[in-house]
Amino acid sequence: MKKSILSLALIGLLFFNSCKKEASTENTENTTDETVTETNYSGSYSVDTTFSIIDWEGFKPSGTHTGTITLKEGNFEVIEGKINDGLFVIDMTTITVTDINEKDGKTDLENHLKGLGEKESEDHFFNTSKFPTSTFKISSTTPEGDKYMVNGILTIKGIENEVHFPAKISISENEISLISDSFRIDRTKWGVNYASKSVFDDLKDKFVNDEIELTVKVKATK
Structure with missing residues (x-):
């Protein structure tokens, strides 16, 4: 039993x-x-301009300035979980300075960057009356560890140059998130020459660094 x-x-x-x-x-x-x-999602995703932004930082001997620029529109084309193509339209008229207030000249600096002051200074920086938008067209994204190297063409003031930056990219069925590492571009490559020591040799300590630091944060949905 x-x-x-x-x-x-x-x-x-x-x-x-x-x-x-x-x-x-x-x-x-x-x-x-x-x-x-x-990993096999495919389709077209439109940039959500409410949540997409570019942070910038400029440098000079006496300190730095920080600010933001928003996107006007954009899209990603995804094939089997990989970004095949993409285009951001950057609204240069939205250049904002975030580190100073009105009392310290916030509006004056914003207008100077946009080229909205006197006629002779309109092309010092971005001349937004003539060039209200810039674009970044993605040519490829290459895996690098847990990130991607984003490669593309940045057009500012009608001038094209290649730009590369690492970014975290997340793709789901209905949404894409792209958040870049901070990276730097040389503004003089796009004809933004104001107070550049590489262009003018008599500035002493009254210069602005050629490099601008950028961080791109983009959200897109189907």
């Missing part, structure tokens, strides 16, 4: 372990399928 009970208990234990292994295998297979599916 005891042997029979022991045999039944052993059979039950083996049956339970067998079911458990099958369930575990099934869960693993399902997880694998879901992972594959998540």
Whole structure:
């Protein structure tokens, strides 16, 4: 009798372990399928201008200035989970200075950057009356560790130059998030020459650094 009970208990234990292994295998297979599916999203995603922004920082001997620029529109084309193409239209008329207030000259600096002051100073920086938008067109994204190297053409004041920057990119069925590392561009490559020591040799300490630091944060939805 005891042997029979022991045999039944052993059979039950083996049956339970067998079911458990099958369930575990099934869960693993399902997880694998879901992972594959998540990397194969395709379609067109439109930039959400409410949540997309470019942070900038400029440098000079006496300190720095920081600010933001918003996007006017844009899109990504995704094929099997990879950005195949993309275009951002940058609204240069939205250049904002964030580190000083009105009392310290916030509006004056913003107008200077936009070229909205006197006629002779309109082309010192970005001349937004003539060039109200800039663009960045993505040519490729290359995996690098847990990030991507984003490669593309940045057009400012009608001048095109290649730009590369690392970014975290997340793609789901209905949304894309792209957040870049901070990176620097040389403004003089786009004809933004005001107070540049590489262009003018008599500035002493009254110069503005050629490099501008940028951080791009873009959200797009289907």
